[in-house]
Amino acid sequence: MKDCICSKMREDHNNKTDPKMTHKCDSSCLGPLTFHPRVLGDMICLSEGGRRAERIKDTFKGGVVFTRRCVRISERIRVLVERQVPHWQGAMRVGFTNVRPSTRSLPLPPISMPNLTETSGYWATPVLESYCQEGSALEFWVTADGDICLKFQNSRKQRIEAKVDVRKPLWAMIDVYGQTCSVFLLGSKTKGLLSKKRSCPLPKPPIRRPSTFSLENTTPSENSDDCVSCLNMEIPADDLCVVCMVRQKDITLPCGHRCLCSHCTPKILVQFGTCPLCRLEISSPTVT
Template identity: 50%
Template sequence: MKKQNSYENNEGASQASHRCSWRCLGPLTFHTQAVGDMVCLSHGHQRAERNKDTFRNGLVFSSRPLKVQERLRLRVEKDFFKWNGSLRVGFTNVSPSGRSLPLPSMAIPDLTNTPGHWAAALPESFCPAGAELEFWVSAGGSIYISGNNGTGLKLLTGVDLSRPLWALIDIYGQAYSISLLGSEKQGLVCRRSCPAAEALLPPDCDNQLSLAPGVSGLEEDCDEDMETSEGTSCVVCMTKEARVTLPCGHRCLCSQCSSKVSQQFGTCPLCRHQISAPHVQIRRVPVLV
């Protein structure tokens, strides 16, 4: 199974620092570096799938810390009744970027026996294929889960709120494929994470960013990028001219797709080099006088 060699998440430079508006909680995906040995990520790092021939080695984490009362939403995509038990969910004060690989094989007891980890097993009835659920930590330090039918359960108490909290999910037992649907925080105004991009990656489980022709969600709402012939086109939309040179030297994106790739992934789609400040190169048409 191919694993990503390196990815500098910076815990906020390309993720939490971005805001679409004051209502935006920031982008949210699965962390691309701290991934269980039997898990592969796809669909823009918003789907995580464990090898169904094993019931463990399915740990994943959120790409950024979550706020108190921020509800993380999941959908179970596939299940397999060869195994007993199902998802384990919780939170951790330990940054995913600082974890050594390989990760422990199970959240319970491998992680929960060490400081800074809180996780609980979900009932199998909460996790059939197609089920959507959300979990969060309350202002009192308790973890709650809510399922499809609105039934809520208190999973555990005693979470330390004095430090940042990343969500942890153990794709365990029967549920072996899940999608991250984003998050929301209720209040006077409901705040949400950035909308999930649709089908940014094919479901081929390779943990690599591989943007395909005809990507949905990348609207062409300006005309500063011209359509171009084959060979110089943007690797995302495949129609406009690639006029953005990334820090790694690859000139592979149009300006419209460049901003979206930078915000959602933070890496070059060709070589995975981190994007800091892309250098936009635009051809100027001389004005005849």
């Protein structure tokens, strides 16, 4: 049943025309991994094609999100912590549900634990604040025994006895809670004896031709992250993102380098997986 649902998601994805997405799913693809666009917490704003979930107000709650498609047993979901705020206690929670998100009544409960986990069909575990620093990446998945596993950068795997019911289709759940205020889905992967499968890659950014332009001829756009009119032209050169050289660097990577802006970080981690300065692997924890 689960494979049928996931196959249908891949078919729907392939049948949609997206000028930014040139990838076509095949037998080695798990399908696109995004957040559900309609079933989400009251304080959540989605962007980047449903891959970024950001809590938009100064609150610690209202951040529950689900994956749009079901996930497989041992499918490792990779998440990047983009932003945090220090004045709250606790950090994001991750888990799974076998309640189809689209069948849920709205609004969602403000927090996953205990509001959801005390009801049938929901399982979650908190992630320590120390593992949820800006720029940190983690993987989580459910085992065939129903345990939830977590794997962090340069650390051992943690296995939590959760008793997840794996007999039914499962959707991943993330609660953008407490200090965690923005997360980004880096993708997912499974590893079998003879093959590996991954979720659809991120759309490649459009190719931009080098040009000389003046601010006088640039039309402002409130909805564009790349609009020159939105840039702070007073940012010192030493504070600029080393990739775009336009926005202020505001993400500290696990290696300690603060060299990327929040706009460039997800793309760099997905495409290269290393710090631009020291080349330390940071895309995701090492799979063992």
